[in-house]
Amino acid sequence: MKQDDTWNDETAAAYDTEDAGMFSSDVLGPTIDRLADLARGGRVLEFAIGTGRVAVPLRARGVAVTGIEMSPAMVAQLRRKADEATIPVILGDMATTRAPGDFTLVYLVYNTISNLLTQAAQVACFRNAARHLKSGGHFVIELGVPELRKLPPGQDAVVFRSDPDYIGVDTYDVLNQHLTSHHFRFGAGREARLLRSHHRYIWPAELDLMAELAGFRLESRHADWVKSPFTAESPSHVSVYRLTERIVSG
Incomplete structure (x- = not known):
């Protein structure tokens, strides 16, 4: 897949916002807590790791994090915070690129699956997550609800x-x-x-069908990282899928 020119040097240099917005401790704290819990002490993989907004504090929590990222400019900003030995990153897209080894958790946050602009590519992303997971592992997606x-x-x-x-x-x-x-x-x-x-927006029910096609089942869905109830008025959701059918290749 071709890299989106949106994620160039200029965007990467201005992406981090120093404890404001999505980088604030109020946002990141619950995110890190939930992901660390779901990791269950195992290795985790972040699709579209970007500048390491989530990966760097998660690694500081003691969780072994690997990333996949399409934009070299975003990775260059990540490298200002953590070297390759601390957080390995494979350059490539989240729908097809393979990272070495198995993981207990794959996660994809902040609406990023919607950057894949076709339904087929979004289904391929689920299947790629399944290829990386151990049996019973989790795939977590944070995504907005179309308004x-x-x-x-x-x-x-x-x-x-x-x-x-x-x-x-x-x-x-x-x-x-x-x-x-x-x-x-x-x-x-x-x-x-x-x-x-x-972006290509995805309805929650459509997301669940994509998951089923890749061997996942929905384990939980909440409105946020602190597990607030998901309702018809929720502007976003955090959906946790468990792998029930291991994909070995393809």
Whole structure:
């Protein structure tokens, strides 16, 4: 699969936000706690490891972490925090690339499975997770719920965040189940920067079917990492799948 130009040197250099947003201790603390518990003392694999937002503190917890990442620029930022011996990373895409060895846990956080833009590629991601897991191992996905109910009749855009220095807008292609996130950041005067990322959104029931095709069954689904109940109003979910049928090759 071709690397998305979104994840280039400029994006990688500005990705980490120093204990703010998704890097805040309020977000990362529960994430690390849950993943460390699911690892059960074994080796874990992060698909799309990025700059190590989750992997670095998880490794500091004593969990052996390996990563797969498509963007060399993101890996270069990770290497400022941890060397190859501490957190090994294999360059490649999360749907097909194989890391050596077996793992008790594979995880994929912060909506990243939606970066795969076809249903077939998303199913392949599940199958790749299954290839890496020991029998009974877990695959964890953190993913947003499509916000189609917020679309006004006849419109295809939703503002998902509005701050003095930032506006985020999602535009939907409901026919093809695609969305594009537009991130506008404002500087002094008339200065503004735009970053776009492209996604294929997935409904929870569709995600469960993908899991079943790869030999998984849903073990739990919560609204967040602290296990709040998942409801019809939840904007996102953390879904934990257990491998019930080992995929050896393919």
